Amino acid sequence: MDQLNQYIEEHKQRFLDELFELIRIPSISAKPENKADMIKMAGLLRDSLLEAGADEAAVMETSGQPVVFGSKLVGPDLPTVLIYGHYDVQPVEPLELWDSEPFEPEIRDGKIWARGADDDKGQLFMHVKAFEFMVNTGELPCNVKFMIEGEEEVGSSSLKEFCRKNQELLKADIILVSDTTMIATDTPSITVGLRGLSYMEVELTGPGRDLHSGLFGGAVANPVNVLCKMIASLTNDKNEITIPGFYDDVLVLSQEERDEMAKAPFDTEAYKKEIEVDALDGEKGYTTLERTGIRPSLDVNGIWGGYTEEGAKTILPSKAFAKISMRLVPHQNSTDIDKLFENHFRSIAPEGVRVDVRSLHNGQGYVSPTDTIAYQAASKAMEQTFNQRPIPTRSGGSIPIISDFEEVLGIKTILMGFGLESDAIHSPNENYPLEHFYKGIETIPYFFKYYAELSK
Amino acid sequence: MDQLNQYIEEHKQRFLDELFELIRIPSISAKPENKADMIKMAGLLRDSLLEAGADEAAVMETSGQPVVFGSKLVGPDLPTVLIYGHYDVQPVEPLELWDSEPFEPEIRDGKIWARGADDDKGQLFMHVKAFEFMVNTGELPCNVKFMIEGEEEVGSSSLKEFCRKNQELLKADIILVSDTTMIATDTPSITVGLRGLSYMEVELTGPGRDLHSGLFGGAVANPVNVLCKMIASLTNDKNEITIPGFYDDVLVLSQEERDEMAKAPFDTEAYKKEIEVDALDGEKGYTTLERTGIRPSLDVNGIWGGYTEEGAKTILPSKAFAKISMRLVPHQNSTDIDKLFENHFRSIAPEGVRVDVRSLHNGQGYVSPTDTIAYQAASKAMEQTFNQRPIPTRSGGSIPIISDFEEVLGIKTILMGFGLESDAIHSPNENYPLEHFYKGIETIPYFFKYYAELSK
Numbered sequence: 001m002d003q004l005n006q007y008i009e010e011h012k013q014r015f016l017d018e019l020f021e022l023i024r025i026p027s028i029s030a031k032p033e034n035k036a037d038m039i040k041m042a043g044l045l046r047d048s049l050l051e052a053g054a055d056e057a058a059v060m061e062t063s064g065q066p067v068v069f070g071s072k073l074v075g076p077d078l079p080t081v082l083i084y085g086h087y088d089v090q091p092v093e094p095l096e097l098w099d100s101e102p103f104e105p106e107i108r109d110g111k112i113w114a115r116g117a118d119d120d121k122g123q124l125f126m127h128v129k130a131f132e133f134m135v136n137t138g139e140l141p142c143n144v145k146f147m148i149e150g151e152e153e154v155g156s157s158s159l160k161e162f163c164r165k166n167q168e169l170l171k172a173d174i175i176l177v178s179d180t181t182m183i184a185t186d187t188p189s190i191t192v193g194l195r196g197l198s199y200m201e202v203e204l205t206g207p208g209r210d211l212h213s214g215l216f217g218g219a220v221a222n223p224v225n226v227l228c229k230m231i232a233s234l235t236n237d238k239n240e241i242t243i244p245g246f247y248d249d250v251l252v253l254s255q256e257e258r259d260e261m262a263k264a265p266f267d268t269e270a271y272k273k274e275i276e277v278d279a280l281d282g283e284k285g286y287t288t289l290e291r292t293g294i295r296p297s298l299d300v301n302g303i304w305g306g307y308t309e310e311g312a313k314t315i316l317p318s319k320a321f322a323k324i325s326m327r328l329v330p331h332q333n334s335t336d337i338d339k340l341f342e343n344h345f346r347s348i349a350p351e352g353v354r355v356d357v358r359s360l361h362n363g364q365g366y367v368s369p370t371d372t373i374a375y376q377a378a379s380k381a382m383e384q385t386f387n388q389r390p391i392p393t394r395s396g397g398s399i400p401i402i403s404d405f406e407e408v409l410g411i412k413t414i415l416m417g418f419g420l421e422s423d424a425i426h427s428p429n430e431n432y433p434l435e436h437f438y439k440g441i442e443t444i445p446y447f448f449k450y451y452a453e454l455s456k
Numbered sequence: 457m458d459q460l461n462q463y464i465e466e467h468k469q470r471f472l473d474e475l476f477e478l479i480r481i482p483s484i485s486a487k488p489e490n491k492a493d494m495i496k497m498a499g500l501l502r503d504s505l506l507e508a509g510a511d512e513a514a515v516m517e518t519s520g521q522p523v524v525f526g527s528k529l530v531g532p533d534l535p536t537v538l539i540y541g542h543y544d545v546q547p548v549e550p551l552e553l554w555d556s557e558p559f560e561p562e563i564r565d566g567k568i569w570a571r572g573a574d575d576d577k578g579q580l581f582m583h584v585k586a587f588e589f590m591v592n593t594g595e596l597p598c599n600v601k602f603m604i605e606g607e608e609e610v611g612s613s614s615l616k617e618f619c620r621k622n623q624e625l626l627k628a629d630i631i632l633v634s635d636t637t638m639i640a641t642d643t644p645s646i647t648v649g650l651r652g653l654s655y656m657e658v659e660l661t662g663p664g665r666d667l668h669s670g671l672f673g674g675a676v677a678n679p680v681n682v683l684c685k686m687i688a689s690l691t692n693d694k695n696e697i698t699i700p701g702f703y704d705d706v707l708v709l710s711q712e713e714r715d716e717m718a719k720a721p722f723d724t725e726a727y728k729k730e731i732e733v734d735a736l737d738g739e740k741g742y743t744t745l746e747r748t749g750i751r752p753s754l755d756v757n758g759i760w761g762g763y764t765e766e767g768a769k770t771i772l773p774s775k776a777f778a779k780i781s782m783r784l785v786p787h788q789n790s791t792d793i794d795k796l797f798e799n800h801f802r803s804i805a806p807e808g809v810r811v812d813v814r815s816l817h818n819g820q821g822y823v824s825p826t827d828t829i830a831y832q833a834a835s836k837a838m839e840q841t842f843n844q845r846p847i848p849t850r851s852g853g854s855i856p857i858i859s860d861f862e863e864v865l866g867i868k869t870i871l872m873g874f875g876l877e878s879d880a881i882h883s884p885n886e887n888y889p890l891e892h893f894y895k896g897i898e899t900i901p902y903f904f905k906y907y908a909e910l911s912k
Contacts, residue, residue: 030767199768208732210883214853217783218753219744221737232688276664279807281677288675297674300681306758311486312655312816327673351735361768397670427666
């Protein structure tokens with residue numbers, strides 16, 4: 001591994017140029033109009049894997065967006081690491097809040113600014129370049145497989161089926177993923193828990209057309225007013241979710257476990273400052289890290305109805321819509337939660353409105369054990385490059401496919417992420433510190449090294 | 457008046473052609489991009505007044521959209537009728553719900569379909585054509601003035617000042633307006649009460665940018681969730697408005713007055729069917745006509761925040777907005793209500809969100825006495841052409857400038873409207889029955905006749 005730092009130093013500009021080429025493709029999986037970009041993106045990634053040293057790489061069709069698969073097998077007795085990542089990105093609206101073009105990456109203040117800079121093009125590409133290093137220097141101690149999907153941001157709907165059909169091809173000892181955050185540049189951490197997700201869309205219909213709010217106001221249920229009341233009733237004064245049965249399967253942590261979690265450094269003032277709020281809010285009786293780590297939540301992700309342009313239009317709207325998602329914790333089942341939500345939401349609708357509820361996206365949470373050789377390998381690798389032992393943390397985010405991997409392929413996953421919460425993923429001005437990009441490329445080969453050693 | 461029906465019959469196609477020319481101009485006062493259309497519209501209206509027989513007509517500048525003024529004075533001892541109307545129209549969104557182009561009028565099923573077909577181009581133009589008839593046949597028994605504004609749909613913000621500056625020019629004995637509805641084609645009515653309006657826009661800001669709803673969900677106040685709670689709290693289980701002091705000045709009608717109102721025909725099933733709802737809803741203890749006629753109401757006219765496009769974007773939004781309007785009744789003062797709303801809305805905002813509140817539009821309610829010669833003239837005129845005595849009714853709508861006329865000019869207003877509630881004003885597929893258009897042209901000269909006779 002003597003050549004590692006020198007290799008990165010020599011090739012750092014090329015690594016960036018290649019990443020920028022990937023970022024420039026607007027591979028937004030949520031938008032049908034970007035379908036051609038998805039295909040272009042998949043082809044380019046396949047080429048990168050081959051250039052980096054894969055024996056084989058292919059764009060494989062699924063019922064949705066294609067999966068890029070690549071592999072290099074160096075020995076039948078060596079362990080196999082399956083790298084998972086995704087080439088699709090979130091939509092970029094509202095565009096006016098970006099300081100530079102979302103798909104034209106720029107370097108400012110030591111960071112890459114662009115949609116996908118972190119999530120997940122930046123983090124994924126670290127693996128491609130770490131792989132390139134190991135191949136080029138003859139230091140690849142494990143077999144490597146890549147599985148890179150294009151539907152992570154819209155629920156990985158085809159990937160479970162893809163895994164089912166390709167169990168032999170995907171056989172591996174461990175799945176390694178960089179799609180999460182660490183606490184801070186000087187505080188490495190490894191994500192050992194992910195929340196699940198139930199993402200619903202609701203549609204309320206009152207009158208058959210927009211009505212004049214003067215002629216009808218006060219006599220007809222207004223679907224926006226009603227939607228506000230219904231949403232308001234989904235949480236109580238303690239910010240607990242009121243859907244009957246919602247908490248039934250929630251894993252309750254012991255006081256010891258909570259005390260252990262509380263040891264992670266957390267600076268409330270810095271957290272507030274970073275997101276520009278003057279106060280935090282959440283479920284009574286829990287800390288901020290507990291609220292996002294071990295407790296479920298309910299957020300309106302979007303709401304719309306009636307007249308939303310300039311000026312004063314005096315209508316009583318016909319329709320109101322909201323996207324409402326719940327983050328789930330072990331052992332809540334997202335399909336069960338979808339049903340509980342739908343039944344409850346329909347049950348609280350008053351007369352005079354019709355309710356439609358549909359599930360847009362769901363997935364289970366995940367808990368990764370820390371007493372495995374894979375966790376130890378990741379921990380030692382980060383300790384090597386960050387000079388500090390990483391802290392096991394629970395993330396509030398969801399990567400629903402991770403629990404599917406265990407169910408379908410029977411393989412555990414290590415979430416060794418290099419992002420920061422301030423990277424503004426899913427937001428305007430997404431960014432990724434250059435230092436983290438290069439630190440990731442440096443850390444990954446150590447994971448392979450220690451994983452191979454510990455596997456012996 | 458012998459020639460009246462014959463005159464209408466002979467010129468009916470031309471009347472329509474001329475109205476269509478006005479309708480084709482998209483004079484949307486709420487949209488700055490339609491400014492040129494407003495000016496074109498005002499010029500065209502001035503020309504129509506001159507062609508119809510006005511001695512003088514002019515487009516007069518204001519601080520906002522121009523006012524079209526025209527007059528014909530036939531005798532210093534004769535009473536003067538000031539016709540008020542507006543040439544601006546509401547926006548047309550959502551466009552996809554229109555069955556034909558909003559600014560390309562079509563005749564279908566005996567109705568004119570277009571934005572402004574009723575409100576107020578159709579109703580206003582009846583006066584121009586009735587005036588033309590009276591001039592051409594030498595049967596004009598009163599002096600006539602026209603004051604046609606271009607800001608009615610956005611609060612008539614310049615007109616009060618215009619009236620103040622032109623008190624001499626606008627001197628009249630009565631103001632006659634057709635911008636309201638009647639109960640049904642076979643049930644004429646005259647509007648004797650209008651509700652006032654307070655139209656507010658609120659903006660909530662939570663975090664400084666959209667956040668990842670997984671990483672932050674549960675730990676940060678979500679401005680959309682908060683807005684829903686705040687809006688939900690503005691009305692209680694009885695659909696009463698909870699803003700402290702809101703009802704303090706509400707005129708409470710006696711049981712006798714309510715019994716009198718209850719005599720107006722009202723078919724609940726037909727009403728529900730017309731607006732396509734399976735149940736009506738409103739303040740407990742009041743009938744539908746009372747809820748829109750004598751009681752205030754609060755409606756969200758529009759709401760938006762977060763991700764509102766296709767698919768599932770997992771954000772915790774930075775901002776949430778709503779347009780919220782209240783219809784007021786005598787003697788609520790709209791400026792006072794604006795303040796009560798703003799103070800209350802700010803007071804109920806929790807920590808973690810910032811609130812901005814602004815008034816977009818407001819106006820006082822109006823009550824017209826029925827024991828005047830103007831009311832009698834209108835009543836007799838409608839009885840003449842509809843063969844039935846009109847019922848005095850209270851409309852839920854607002855024409856804020858009407859109370860300003862009384863305050864500034866000292867002149868009462870008669871609201872002799874020929875629209876129907878089913879005309880879908882302010883909505884997609886606005887329409888106006890041809891029968892009502894021609895009936896209006898037929899009725900107006902009788903108003904002049906009886907008003908002149910009763911004034912002697």
